[in-house]
Amino acid sequence: MPVPEILxxxxxxxxxxxxxxxxxxxxxxxxxxxxxxxGSFLALNARPAxxxxxxxxxxxEELADYQSKR
Numbered sequence: 685m686p687v688p689e690i691l692x693x694x695x696x697x698x699x700x701x702x703x704x705x706x707x708x709x710x711x712x713x714x715x716x717x718x719x720x721x722x723g724s725f726l727a728l729n730a731r732p733a734x735x736x737x738x739x740x741x742x743x744x745e746e747l748a749d750y751q752s753k754r
Contacts, residue, residue, distance in 0.1 A: 691722070694717075694720070695720055695721065695722070696719065696720025696721065697720065697721065699721040699722065700721065700722040700724060701713075701716040701721050701722065701723050701724055702724070703724040703725050703726045703729075704725075704726075705726060705728070705729065706729060707729075708724065708725035708726060708729055709725060709729060709739070710725075710739045710742045710743050710746075712725070713725050713743055714743060714746055714747065717743075717747055717750075718747075718750060723743075725739075
């Protein structure tokens, strides 16, 4: 199976880090992504639910900043 175009220049290896209940959070996802794998977390880990938008914004902004410095 070919690697999707959006991931081609971003992955060190074609791997996805499994989301972990409670443990996965933006810091872990960011570390995974910066290491060259697809980071992930369960939406349920963001509690209260309103925190999910903040987490997604944090990840998006920090990864954009990281990519701009590469």
